Ligand SMILES: Nc1ncnc2c1ncn2[C@@H]1O[C@H](COP(=O)(O)OP(=O)(O)O)[C@@H](O)[C@H]1O
């Protein structure tokens with residue numbers, strides 16, 4: 036447990052040395068607002084779906100930002116050569132890894148909560164009291180699922196492209212195919228099938244159910260699906276190869 | 277003046293060779309507009325008065341803006357990374373001209389976004405291309421590039437002052453998309469924001485481009501948009517040139533030009 | 537204010553502080569005094585050396601003079617121009633090289649790098665090609681000029697830097713550790729070019745870590761430590777400082793710190809420097825009594841530990857050791 040906390044603390048510190056507070060706060064506040072606002076207003080202009088559809092979709096969609104953090108951390112670690120050092124150290128690697136991941140999960144949660152708060156306060160989204168727990172769980176699942184994607188990206192980044200570029204690529208594919216802005220039914224058949232493999236699709240759908248007043252049980256199957264996808268990625272990328 | 281233009285051109289050429297193969301440009305020129313274009317095409321086609329050209333133009337504008345934003349912060353981060361930022365600062369050349377040239381050079385790439393945006397409309401979605409006023413659209417495009425370039429120049433000095441800001445300049449991507457009416461009318465924004473949008477050159481770029489593409493604006497309307505585009509762009513450039521000087525002085529005071 | 541003569545370079549009471557922060561949640565601001573009231577004057581055409589240990593403020597001094605750092609207080613001028621007020625004018629007239637490989641466009645060829653820097657320094661377009669060729673010739677890169685800089689060796693990059701800074705025929709040159717990291721032949725080549733420039737009449741300020749380099753090249757030397765000048769003069773002046781001293785070099789095996797302290801405490805010992813060489817150490821002991829010190833020194837070190845012993849005259853390096861109390 037101590038190892039867990041210490042690792043989390045140090046990666047937190049490393050993160051913040053990189054991000055001096057001012058730009059970091061801008062990033063935190065501005066990015067969700069702008070992205071959410073942009074798509075919500077396009078959605079409103081288009082009139083294809085109710086406003087809440089776009090608000091919930093994009094609030095959960097901000098989870099994709101976590102992929103940046105995780106993949107960047109993996110890439111930085113490798114660049115600094117500390118990853119192999121850590122892994123070679125006798126300390127158990129699972130707590131070390133989860134120490135890091137917990138940080139990014141927290142980071143992603145803050146992002147989404149900020150986005151949801153903006154949706155509620157600026158755009159008047161209504162979340163039924165009964166749905167709050169469900170929405171929070173959906174957010175948690177979304178972040179964990181995206182963490183898996185981030186790890187995968189961090190691992191392949193150096194072969195293909197710069198990490199940040201790759202994370203951007205992935206972020207857009209996920210945003211497009213997860214149904215955050217476009218109902219899956221509108222996508223061509225093949226693409227819609229691929230969309231089922233995207234580790235955010237079900238979290239978005241579940242969050243929409245909860246905001247729409249569904250009971251917690253109604254979305255649980257969807258959430259378990261995304262959780263399984265995320266867990267699979269996590270396991271694959273943390274197991275020694 | 278000719279000396280400045282010459283230096284700007286050379287800077288553009290150096291920048292071209294140094295960062296042309298940068299993955300970020302690929303992202304900004306191709307990927308970002310592809311995502312925005314496809315997504316908004318799906319989102320806006322439910323409208324009764326849907327015009328695919330609206331999405332094509334808006335997508336092109338968003339691609340140009342992304343390119344300039346990435347290129348601006350990218351060029352400065354690159355100088356810092358190679359250690360040439362200090363050499364530039366200690367040379368008698370004007371930073372404004374050097375960075376201006378580099379940014380202007382990358383606008384060439386942004387034409388890629390335009391082609392791509394047309395591709396999304398015609399190839400991917402199979403819509404016919406109908407440009408109401410191709411000539412006026414070309415003029416508007418040229419001026420739009422100038423407007424977005426001026427806006428990019430306004431933000432670039434921040435990347436000189438703080439290393440981290442360089443990496444975070446991309447935060448300005450969506451706000452400018454949203455405030456400029458690239459893909460939805462600014463009237464949908466909260467009332468108090470609407471006057472602010474009128475101060476931004478990208479807003480006038482969007483007005484002119486959409487107006488010329490759809491034929492909704494007559495020549496006098498276009499001339500008005502062009503006028504305000506140049507006016508707001510000029511003001512921003514004047515402020516930017518002051519900012520460059522100010523930011524360099526601050527960096528010399530704080531000692532932040534070196535990578536350390 | 538009228539002055540009879542203005543030196544090529546003047547620093548008056550220059551202080552430069554750096555503010556750094558440490559800690560994450562509770563940030564502590566810390567002030568580092570890089571230059572602590574530094575005053576110097578360099579004459580036209582002089583080759584002036586600045587010596588000092590790491591962190592003494594050599595680079596900071598150069599950066600103040602090249603307009604990259606604004607002094608916290610005090611004034612500095614180059615060719616009578618204030619480095620803060622007339623920065624732009626100063627930049628036209630000076631050249632500088634910071635040691636190391638950075639500061640070049642790696643994807644460009646050496647030739648293109650020079651061409652671009654010529655543009656930055658507003659060399660008239662027609663003069664650029666011949667000037668670039670002339671300088672490539674000077675630094676021996678003519679044959680490799682079309683290769684990308686990323687493939688250059690360290691020495692080639694450093695010579696390219698020298699060419700880069702000569703494009704606009706600066707009257708004053710600042711060279712911050714130009715030979716750092718070069719192999720002996722590369723360093724000698726670079727020193728040859730520097731002397732050549734000096735003979736051509738340029739005013740040159742050179743910082744270095746290598747005492748023989750300063751000894752060989754410089755007309756005058758300032759030794760600085762902790763942001764202040766601790767000694768100033770020609771290499772001979774500085775050596776004269778230690779003309780009363782001899783150096784006893786004592787090879788020892790496994791000496792401990794307390795023994796070194798005991799040696800330092802001896803009345804006839806001026807300073808002791810310990811140099812580690814694999815299994816043994818060499819003690820360099822400065823003393824006023826030359827050979828007569830040998831016997832008591834050996835006695836002071838535990839018997840059986842002493843190897844080779846030599847006595848020699850003090851060099852510039854010993855003068856330096858006496859001034860800053862250590863050697864790197
Ligand atoms: N940009 C900077 N920020 C903070 N401290 C600095 C900076 N530049 C130099 N220093 C500090 O100022 C002192 C003098 O540095 P420098 O002039 O580089 O020494 P030298 O070149 O003689 O080795 C050192 O303590 C160094 O750590």
Ligand SMILES: [Mg+2]
Pocket residue numbers: 594595596
């Ligand atoms: Mg130094």
